[in-house]
Amino acid sequence: MPAIGIDLGGTKVQGVLVDAGEVIGDAKVPTPAGGVDEVVAAIGDCVDRLGGTDKVAGVGIGAPGVVDAATGTVVMAPNLPGFAEPVPLAALLADRLDGMRVAVDNDVNVSALAEHRLGAGRGSSNLLGVWVGTGVGGGLVLDGRLRRGPGGAAGEIGHVGVTSGGRRCGCGQDGHLEAYAGRAMMEQEARRRAAAGTPTLLVELAGGKRMKSSIFAKALEAGDGVAVELLDEAVAALGMALASATALVDLELIVVGGGLAEKLGAGFVGRIEQAVRSRLLVPSSPLRVVPASLGDLTGALGAALLVEEPAAA
Amino acid sequence: MPAIGIDLGGTKVQGVLVDAGEVIGDAKVPTPAGGVDEVVAAIGDCVDRLGGTDKVAGVGIGAPGVVDAATGTVVMAPNLPGFAEPVPLAALLADRLDGMRVAVDNDVNVSALAEHRLGAGRGSSNLLGVWVGTGVGGGLVLDGRLRRGPGGAAGEIGHVGVTSGGRRCGCGQDGHLEAYAGRAMMEQEARRRAAAGTPTLLVELAGGKRMKSSIFAKALEAGDGVAVELLDEAVAALGMALASATALVDLELIVVGGGLAEKLGAGFVGRIEQAVRSRLLVPSSPLRVVPASLGDLTGALGAALLVEEPAAA
Known part of the structure; x- marks a missing residue:
């Protein structure tokens, strides 16, 4: 079953729809400057552009800064307006996406995961x-x-x-x-x-x-x-x-x-x-x-892989 | 079921009999200088002094130098005479001990394991x-x-x-x-x-x-x-x-x-x-x-813990 991956950056929200390790769709929207609610809305918008959540197993997000993957919380992301304090991003986005399974991890971690599963690290x-x-x-x-x-x-x-x-x-x-x-x-x-x-x-x-x-x-x-x-x-x-x-x-x-x-x-x-x-x-x-070896979409691809990756150690 | 742990050092072979995390017997013999066969015999002797293998689950060994735990091989131990080249210590000792299960790892690894399970790292x-x-x-x-x-x-x-x-x-x-x-x-x-x-x-x-x-x-x-x-x-x-x-x-x-x-x-x-x-x-x-916190017997204790520790990662 396909999964959606979101690379949440300081300037753009890059999304991909991934099936069996292949990117079958992509979309991006600018990262809004107005705080948490706007960022959640932008991610939701990006998911909609990828066809919504009806036929996907879940949504994974790679976020900058310190992330508690076990709870899906962005603990601190200085480059994202409104994210200086902990934000329960997985829960907020699950709300927006009618209870869809949402996993969050650090953007660099998900990039390493992508290279491991699909790129130079296979x-x-x-x-x-x-x-x-x-x-x-x-x-x-x-x-x-x-x-x-x-x-x-x-x-x-x-x-x-x-x-x-x-x-x-x-x-x-x-x-x-x-x-x-x-x-x-x-x-x-x-x-x-x-x-x-x-x-x-x-x-x-x-x-x-x-x-x-x-x-x-x-x-x-x-x-x-x-x-x-x-x-x-x-x-x-x-x-x-x-x-x-x-x-x-x-x-x-x-x-x-x-x-x-x-x-x-x-x-x-x-x-x-x-x-x-x-x-x-x-x-x-x-x-x-x-x-x-994966280029620009590495972060979004890795985020999609989070959907199948156990969150706790 | 009890296990035997052996700390194989450059000067002595220290053995312990361990049951449920407690040392219930100990024995030591000098490390012989004559090479691999003598070292295997000395370990066997130490095991005999601890009561033999009839009522134990297995024997674990902490060895100095580079150890391949998956195969129980001491790859290189410059401080042990005869161990400059790879020695299949687990296999050699299993032979001496009538097919008893034998696990080998690096002495520092087993000490860390001992402190984790039974010492300051609990x-x-x-x-x-x-x-x-x-x-x-x-x-x-x-x-x-x-x-x-x-x-x-x-x-x-x-x-x-x-x-x-x-x-x-x-x-x-x-x-x-x-x-x-x-x-x-x-x-x-x-x-x-x-x-x-x-x-x-x-x-x-x-x-x-x-x-x-x-x-x-x-x-x-x-x-x-x-x-x-x-x-x-x-x-x-x-x-x-x-x-x-x-x-x-x-x-x-x-x-x-x-x-x-x-x-x-x-x-x-x-x-x-x-x-x-x-x-x-x-x-x-x-x-x-x-x-x-475990003192002199740390290595031998940790070696005994190897018996229950999966060897491969």
Whole structure:
């Protein structure tokens, strides 16, 4: 029976209708800025555009921020207006959809689930999905099951430490992976270096606007010194953090996706694999590092998979 | 039905007879130096001293080094003569014990299992056992099950990175936790500092012999500068690595044991807890860090628990 998956983002609500792992319909609506009721209405609207709930097994939602999957509550999602406090999203949406079964999980977790079931992670039961974009997010699949953890906080590879006393992370702590490999923190560092007297194409191209992933790709291609250094540091930090993750939980596969990784392409993922492998405790480990393969609809696809995934650990 | 647990160490084979979580008998024999056959015979001897296998459900063994629990094979145990190459220990011992069911796992894994079921970790389903001794070992229990991983290599908290480019670890990599918090590496560093011109009670007390945990305790008590610094660095490294582990898998509890931790006492564990909590991504996390509680028989007790633990993930 088909399922509906919703990727609830800060700018858009992306929905898909999925049957037997195939996308058979998709729809999107803008994410409204007016708070919880409007967001629930927009998701309901998106479900209607996909044909409604008459012939589907359930609706899954991937939401940003901290999610308690067991109760379907978005605990805190700073990027969604009205979601600074806990929102019982599954219950609210079930009301709107006449009691339909609704499951909610973190957007990165559902993306890891999608890559595991349908993408680059097929056939691997122990994998980490790493999303290198504005920040660095992660979703962990252990023994074929999404690892949520007792507080729903598992998978936070971006906040694994790589250098005690190192660069400050967005979360306030020092030396986390995200401080070196997240686009936003790399932008901050590039602007700091430019202000300190090292000119860089990164700042020239971005001007006062956001330093998009495509700008990093361009500056690298042009051999810009700061861009090259920042990328080297990002790759080294990814190598350290992903080797740590492998030492701790023993992984077979690491799937790398996200905006920055997509723009930098397979070469970037290859460099990460080299960096991780050079740091493995068991050098003969069969661990592989590969690019994510499902593209833009990953989150929505993974959300649809939630319908069949047990919510509690 | 009772079970027999064997802690196979480099110097002794410690056995216990366990019924309903209680030790009802114990026996030990020296670990022979003559290779695999002698070790199997010594374990058999220990089992005989515990009353044999007539009225027990099975025999569990905790072995040092790398163990493939699914097949009961000790893949590599550098501290056991004859165990540099893979040894099918479960099969060999089952032969000696007339087909008795035999399970084998890593000694640190079984210790974590023991603390989870019978010790400081009772009631927690998501915990990491950390053994701070000559090295730093770890055993991970997730959702109430021992996490082994596809290569049997999970739980290696000692080889989680804390400082890229930092102190060299015994494994050859740089900046691992064990390089800062393992007794052997701390000894190396103390001798390095003494040789470089900073005298320390650590070297005075140890002389040419092993710098035992009790020597660290004495030097600390006397306020020795190098000992204080090395301990501060060990605590900071433990804080970083354990916060990383918590970010990745979401833990409720960390149980700290091992020779050095025992000698330094509850104050050491309290300092580790402070260091971890100051680095948590979710400061309201209910994570606790507590001392291990089962003492010398932990490994043997945990080995007995293997008899009822499913071997495959």
